[in-house]
Amino acid sequence: MTSEAGSTSQRGRPRDARSHQAVLAATLDLLGEVGYRRFTVAGVAKRAGVGKSTIYRWWPSKLDLILEAAAPQLEIGLAPNTGSTRHDLNIGAEQAIASYSSPIAAQVIFVVIADLEEDPRLREIYQSKWVLPWRISMANALERGIANGDLTKGLDVELVIDMLAGTIFQRVLVIPEPMTDGLAQRLIDLVIRGKLL
Amino acid sequence: MTSEAGSTSQRGRPRDARSHQAVLAATLDLLGEVGYRRFTVAGVAKRAGVGKSTIYRWWPSKLDLILEAAAPQLEIGLAPNTGSTRHDLNIGAEQAIASYSSPIAAQVIFVVIADLEEDPRLREIYQSKWVLPWRISMANALERGIANGDLTKGLDVELVIDMLAGTIFQRVLVIPEPMTDGLAQRLIDLVIRGKLL
């Protein structure tokens, strides 16, 4: 902006990285302690020892704050590429289960999804940041399985992924108490031995 | 109930059924029009031509009002008993898809589920009023299918139901745009022709 190289002209006091982190940490803490309903921005500010406007300077809204704070907790680990279709899918499924089982997940996921209708931007974020990488890794594993004959040729990859994600979502977050013992194993069994056209 | 004596002596002005209905109708209308975030109890009162206190007399809170108003929309039609396993399950799945596809469902389900953590009463309502009857009807259809040989003997009924519900939930409510064409058909195919142990 100013002369040349100093692209970001960097005038005035620089952003305090510690504040930034403190806010995100306080957000997660508060979310875990009091839940979304009693979660307030003022509460975060107080706990982080930060002014409220500092929060709003960096995050446009309460929801955005929560989103960024919770993002690391909600990113799903990817399915690897080990050569074994069964193993790769299994790991992928386990990762999804682990991610949804995070105590933060229960507080955040539904609120986010609930606003998808209103705020299309959210859908974008939710999909692209949290589930899309996982979906791609799973799709890749499935494609590899099809290519090497482990899986039926005409397999509907998208449907399989939705089935896996949906079942896990249901078992972990919706029904009264999580039933996840051996869940990944059994779902992958179904995928590999079932006849999904 | 009816036979004996009207035990409740019915003193005082009776509850105005029209007001009651008007409130529930206005609740649904408003929910559909402006969504949960902009939904207001005062707005319901105005639209229903009703005093705000009449609403709070019968529903302890905004959420309770929404719950009761939305309940009929969210009850899932049951799987019938026609003799055909495939047909019964298919109808059951279609019913779930239809129920989740209601415009109200998107506004309400997540808000409700999101509070399940905080308010155990909600989980009870959600489960028992909305999904449990459907689950039972599906379980029955599956058991019949097992009994008459249409389905594998060791089938994990609960897992199948979670899989069906979860996949539908995912496709209708979570992913960017609903993909439900032929969904029931294909899921039931999977259940009947797959090898779920």
Add this chain to the structure above:
Amino acid sequence: MTSEAGSTSQRGRPRDARSHQAVLAATLDLLGEVGYRRFTVAGVAKRAGVGKSTIYRWWPSKLDLILEAAAPQLEIGLAPNTGSTRHDLNIGAEQAIASYSSPIAAQVIFVVIADLEEDPRLREIYQSKWVLPWRISMANALERGIANGDLTKGLDVELVIDMLAGTIFQRVLVIPEPMTDGLAQRLIDLVIRGKLL
């Protein structure tokens, strides 16, 4: 009323005199116990064992109810005509002190006067029912005093009355703690021995 023309056809259930009395009694009780601010019509109804509409059937508003209930407490006993100017005035002043000292008076008088501005009807009631008879009796006593030479000829009767009423009002109702010992005596002394032109 009934005998003659029978104008009021007197059909239907006659008014229940006990309810009427119970309402007035409950009104006074409640006023004394909780004060005007916490006084509610519903509270009166409950205490009187009466329906709220029974109250509103006979009294147009909360204020009217209070007015009628409190009226007997607020009517000031009159100055007599004993032949002694001093004694008559003294009795009159004592009566005013007694009336204003009623526990109900403190609760009611100011509320009533405060609404005089808004509701001219109230001024009428207040003046004619409560203070006018007393003023007349005092005026008469003063006139007799002037006639028989006990009081100065040019005495401003209205001013004297306002002075008496005002001072008593002040001492009983306005200042922190009532100072009424010997008050009547001293005020009448002033009137008789002073030189009010």
Add this chain to the structure above:
Amino acid sequence: MTSEAGSTSQRGRPRDARSHQAVLAATLDLLGEVGYRRFTVAGVAKRAGVGKSTIYRWWPSKLDLILEAAAPQLEIGLAPNTGSTRHDLNIGAEQAIASYSSPIAAQVIFVVIADLEEDPRLREIYQSKWVLPWRISMANALERGIANGDLTKGLDVELVIDMLAGTIFQRVLVIPEPMTDGLAQRLIDLVIRGKLL
């Protein structure tokens, strides 16, 4: 207070004096226009262009707001010390008449006094802020009059003050239409020429 250091470090946005003033002004306006009964905190907020919470941040209740807004209108100008007993008392009496004649006075005084019974804090405020200074100035004038022989030695100062205040109160606020022409003059005549023991 001022000299030393600004003990209160004055952090954060300072109170907006304009808002503060706007609220008090709007309170007086509204009180004058619609009277106490139709006076609304929300109405004040709207008229002052202020949020309701700003009002409640600084005044605990509707009554407190009215009290502070009306206080300047209700403070009575003091009796001076000119050397002339008659003149000093006369001015004092005129001030009381002027103060009670304020259009706000009628709206506020009774409401305040009516609550004296309930809220002792109010009595404190009413007495100390509004009438006590005036009473002291009148007492001083009377004492000076006694000292220099203008007034009888044994004069009951408190009684005279109550008499003056009470009569004025009565004439200005209680009786149907104010009769204040020459009132101060005549009351002071009475005090100076009367024989109050």
Add this chain to the structure above:
DNA sequence: TAGTAATCGAGACGGTACGTCGGGTCTTTGT
């Protein structure tokens, strides 16, 4: 004796104001 009509207790109703709470913006002083 049956009918008619006004009363009663109970309590639901529409409405209005209260005082509280939270979101997101703005304005100070300090660094």
Add this chain to the structure above:
DNA sequence: ACAAAGACCCGACGTACCGTCTCGATTACTA
């Protein structure tokens, strides 16, 4: 320029009370 502090506007929340309205039940006078 950015930070903490905290005041600001806005608008929804849930509560309380007013005065009105319906109920079923009661209690007289009328036919």
